[in-house]
Amino acid sequence: MAKILLIEDDNDQILLYHTVFKMNGFNIISAIDGKIGLDRAKNEHPDLIILDLNMEEMSGEEVIKRLKKNPETKNIPVIILTNMDKRKFQSQMLELGAEYFWEKTVVMPPDVVKKVRDFLEKNKIK
Amino acid sequence: MITLTLLLISLLNGGLAALIFFRGLKNKANFFFFLTLVATFFWIFGLGMFRMSSFENGIYWATLFYISASFCITYFLYFALFFDNKNIGKINFLNHLLIHSPNIITIIILLANFHFIKDYSLEPWGKSIKLGPAYFFYVTHIVSYMGYAIFAIIKRFRNVSGIEKTQLKFIVFGTITASIFALAFNLFLPFYTYQFVWIGPYSLIIMVVAITYAITKHHLMGIKTITSEILVGLLLSILFVNIFFNDNNLWFKIIIFLVAILIGYFLIRSVFKEVRQREHIEKLMKMRSEFLDIASHQLKTPISVIMGTASMFREGSIGKLPKEQQKKFVENIYRKSVKLSGIVRDILSASEFDTEKFSLPEGRLEPVDLEKLLIKIKDDSKEEADEKGLELNFIKTRAKISPIISDEFYLTQAIANIVDNAIKYTKAGRIDIMLDEDEKEVIVKVKDTGVGIPNEDKSRMFGKFERARNARDMYTDGSGLGLFISKEIIDAHSEASIKFNSEENKGTEFIITFQT
Structure with missing residues (x-):
């Protein structure tokens, strides 16, 4: 089963996504800030990363830049899931190499799972 | 020549x-x-x-x-x-x-x-x-x-x-x-x-x-200012040189020169005033749009948890979980709703204070028991402090504290904002909420071991939308309204004051006093 890494600094969000992904048979791990997220991406080889943008220690923007710079992690697809304004940040994030830009108040957790599954199937990841 | x-x-x-x-x-x-x-x-x-x-x-x-x-x-x-x-x-x-x-x-x-x-x-x-x-x-x-x-x-x-x-x-x-x-x-x-x-x-x-x-x-200065300055300068130069040309009416010329300086001074000052006002308005507009960005993001954060959780209930997936786990989700929805209402309250207060000088609602003023109020604030903030591993204490140094005349709702808001900040901007250590009284006044102190306020930011900390440099770095989505609201409320009391001592990387102590 595909392994998903969620980089997100809000515990309530983590609980929400852990529950919904696990119930749908995914293996989900999470990181509470950007630095831990980079480490886990390197060490645990997830199939997909779901990344928040607004985080205290290291912003999501910085995380994706570093992920895409590192040969070990640059091929892992990244999806942005955030409360930041889509109109302002989407194009920048896609340019940095993100696959999609989803707003948390628009794409609900069950839909996130569905869309992730479609994406993985389309790209023949596990 | x-x-x-x-x-x-x-x-x-x-x-x-x-x-x-x-x-x-x-x-x-x-x-x-x-x-x-x-x-x-x-x-x-x-x-x-x-x-x-x-x-x-x-x-x-x-x-x-x-x-x-x-x-x-x-x-x-x-x-x-x-x-x-x-x-x-x-x-x-x-x-x-x-x-x-x-x-x-x-x-x-x-x-x-x-x-x-x-x-x-x-x-x-x-x-x-x-x-x-x-x-x-x-x-x-x-x-x-x-x-x-x-x-x-x-x-x-x-x-x-x-x-x-x-x-x-x-x-x-x-x-x-x-x-x-x-x-x-x-x-x-x-x-x-x-x-x-x-x-x-x-x-x-x-x-x-x-x-x-x-x-x-x-464009370091408006063109209007420059023009008026050049004109005044030119006029003064001519009058000044004229003084030395020949000796006729020397005193008369000197007086004219001095009068011209005076008029020039007022002229330039009024132009400056206008330019400053315009700059001020521009700054406010910029702050307003920044505020809207921050406010919308702050509102969306709890809303996304509430919506997400509700969507999972609706879809039926949470219903399959054991009762205990379901309860946790309901609890999350409740906590985020409380937070949301707090943010809405802050935004409303800020715009309320915007239009006129804030005053406490006359009819609702009554003696407030500060001890009870502070303990409630402490209890409400306990979960957040626990989550960050911070110690949160209430310390009373006197058996009996005189009640103060205030409005409980606003006073809670004023002090809770400060305790919230203390928790938000402290990475490790403790926060003490202290209550004391001497012959003249009741004193509330909120002391933390947090990041502190840099010297260069101290003077503007109570301003609207103002945030310290290190606070911005640490926690990107604060509104910059908390301290502004606290100060407005405290200042609305008769004979009360709020101030702080702070050292960067050591901690901050807020001191609120009410004369008895």
Whole structure:
């Protein structure tokens, strides 16, 4: 089963996504800030990363830049899931190499799972 | 003609000094640049008068311009030092005295006629001064101070980049060129002949033009202000020069000149006021749009959890979970709703305070038991503190505390904001909420071991939408409203105050007092 890494600094969000992904048979791990997220991406080889943008220690923007710079992690697809304004940040994030830009108040957790599954199937990841 | 030009140049300098003065002596570098220009004004004015005055009086004007030049260089050095490093700290009296010692010595040797001016004579081209051995001291002072100042300016210039560099380019170029010219014609050439002593000040035109160009080109000030200043400057120059043209009605002309200064002053001031107001409005507009960004993001954060959880209930997936886990989700929805209502309350309060000076609702004022109120705030914040591993204490140092007249809702908001901040901006350690009373007042203190408030941000911490630099870095989505609201509420009490002590990386202590 595909392994998903969620980089997100809000515990309530983590609980929400852990529950919904696990119930749908995914293996989900999470990181509470950007630095831990980079480490886990390197060490645990997830199939997909779901990344928040607004985080205290290291912003999501910085995380994706570093992920895409590192040969070990640059091929892992990244999806942005955030409360930041889509109109302002989407194009920048896609340019940095993100696959999609989803707003948390628009794409609900069950839909996130569905869309992730479609994406993985389309790209023949596990 | 040369003399008149000199007087004009001195006025130009005076004008530039006035410009900087009006613009506000915001920092020490500005202040000392202003003093440098004032001293320069006296120097060139003295030089002009030296040429124009009678032979007997010339020597006094010479004394004036030598002393002025000495001060000019000293303030230029100060300017360069503060320009290079804003955080140079406080200079104590002894250091000031030390930096000023060459000026004092120059004054003494000039006034005591101690081998500075060896000979004073009238040559076919004008008054001439032969300089004595004490002049070497003067030269050393000027050259060393000037050298060090230029070194500091260039050092700073190399370290800046971007728009600041383009702004500085003209100022640095103008100032250094003028300084070198002045050194050559006014310091070294007089060893041989005094004939060309008037050339130095002309180079100051380069400086004035360069600085004015830098100012206008980069819109450092509104064009309206510049125009009014140029007009006033022109008018004053004409009136000033007119005073010296012939001796008729001398006093009348001086009075006209003084009146013109006064009118010019008020004119420029009113234009400035208008420009400032416009700048203020622009700043408010910018703050407003930033606030909307922040507010919408802050509102979305709890909403996304509430919506997400509800969507999972609706879809049926949470229903499959054990009862205990389901309860946790309901609890999350509840907590985020509380947070959401708090944010909405802050935003509403802020706009309420916006329109008029806030006052507590008269009908609802009653004696409030601070102990009960603080314990409630502590209990409400406990979960957040626990999550971050912070110790949160309520400490009462007296058995009985007098009740204070207030409104419980607003007072809770005011103090809860401060406790919230303490938790938000403390990474490790503790937060103490303390309650005490002495003969005059009840004192509430909230003390944390957090990141502290940097010195440069302290003065604006209670302002609307204001956030400290380190707070921005740490926690990007604060609204900058918490302390503003707290202060408005505390100030609305009769005889109450709020202040803080803080040291960066050590912690902050807020002190709220209510007179009993």
